[in-house]
Amino acid sequence: MKSKTLIIGACGQIGSELTHKLRAKLGVNNVIASDIKARNLDLVTSGPFEIIDAKNKKQLKNCIEKHDIDTVYLMAALLSATGEKFPQKAWNLNTTSLLNILNLAKEKYIKKVFWPSSIAVFGPSTPKKNTPQQTVMEPTTVYGITKQVGERWCAYYHKNYGVDVRSIRYPGIISWKTLPGGGTTDYAIDIFHKALKDGHYECFLTEDTALPMMYMEDAVKATLDIMKAKNSDIKIRSSYNLSAISFTPKQLASEIIKNIPSFTIAYKPDFRQQIANSWPNSIDDTAARQDWNWKHSYDISMISQNMLQQLEKSERLNVL
Ligand code: SER
Numbered sequence: 001m002k003s004k005t006l007i008i009g010a011c012g013q014i015g016s017e018l019t020h021k022l023r024a025k026l027g028v029n030n031v032i033a034s035d036i037k038a039r040n041l042d043l044v045t046s047g048p049f050e051i052i053d054a055k056n057k058k059q060l061k062n063c064i065e066k067h068d069i070d071t072v073y074l075m076a077a078l079l080s081a082t083g084e085k086f087p088q089k090a091w092n093l094n095t096t097s098l099l100n101i102l103n104l105a106k107e108k109y110i111k112k113v114f115w116p117s118s119i120a121v122f123g124p125s126t127p128k129k130n131t132p133q134q135t136v137m138e139p140t141t142v143y144g145i146t147k148q149v150g151e152r153w154c155a156y157y158h159k160n161y162g163v164d165v166r167s168i169r170y171p172g173i174i175s176w177k178t179l180p181g182g183g184t185t186d187y188a189i190d191i192f193h194k195a196l197k198d199g200h201y202e203c204f205l206t207e208d209t210a211l212p213m214m215y216m217e218d219a220v221k222a223t224l225d226i227m228k229a230k231n232s233d234i235k236i237r238s239s240y241n242l243s244a245i246s247f248t249p250k251q252l253a254s255e256i257i258k259n260i261p262s263f264t265i266a267y268k269p270d271f272r273q274q275i276a277n278s279w280p281n282s283i284d285d286t287a288a289r290q291d292w293n294w295k296h297s298y299d300i301s302m303i304s305q306n307m308l309q310q311l312e313k314s315e316r317l318n319v320l
Pocket of ligand 1: 079080081117118119120143170171172173182183184185186
């Protein structure tokens with residue numbers, strides 16, 4: 001019987017942590033990691049790894065057959081800021097990879113799919129505070145457009161072909177192990193690195209830009225929770241709103257100052273400010289809490305302390 005899991009985009013910020021967690025739960029050889037390049041040594045050497053271009057359906061199918069895969073986590077994507085620099089590339093990767101996986105599920109090569117959506121599905125006309133699950137959605141970034149169209153495809157494949165696809169709209173994800181690449185919420189990670197290294201950070205958003213955020217531990221937990229929920233409990237097949245905390249750069253800087261009193265911050269907004277302005281300040285995730293019992297654990301001060309401790313520790317280990 002098929003029972004293995006494939007992570008696509010396993011070298012990335014969320015993919016790498018998800019892979020380690022799933023390997024610890026399911027056994028190293030039952031979780032196949034894949035990415036377009038072997039760019040994360042720690043991950044690549046931690047168990048089976050395949051080079052796959054998620055835009056290539058044949059490569060995906062070969063890997064799925066070779067390893068008896070039944071569950072796929074599709075984590076490969078070009079994020080919001082990079083997407084604005086390379087719109088066509090973002091469209092090609094984000095939509096082709098999803099359609100490939102949904103079609104392989106429709107053709108019964110795989111049984112279950114996780115695909116992440118994002119707060120980027122919302123746009124300037126969306127209510128900003130406690131953004132509801134169902135609301136006006138007019139994304140203005142190409143990344144947001146790919147996530148919105150992806151959500152519609154997920155709902156369509158579930159309704160018309162019975163595909164078991166599950167999705168959450170990630171807020172900004174804060175983590176210390178693997179750096180994110182090209183997102184608008186990445187300032188909330190850069191700030192910790194620079195605080196420790198230089199004692200100063202120049203932020204590319206204004207001090208009062210509130211965005212929904214979450215610690216990696218919570219994001220991984222949400223991902224595993226929705227995947228293990230009963231099929232009948234997953235009532236929303238586009239994507240679930242998911243929330244933990246919301247804060248501004250100024251609020252995050254104050255938390256850092258509690259741990260590093262000499263830390264200073266300056267604000268120099270760039271093109272990412274416009275992206276951030278188009279997104280919600282906070283999210284209403286009642287449906288996820290009701291349908292599959294979602295709960296977050298980390299607040300802003302736990303995140304700040306944990307980030308600083310872990311980064312300091314890994315810096316010390318690197319120096320040794
Ligand atoms: N973290 C993402 C970004 O900033 C949002 O999903 O692009």
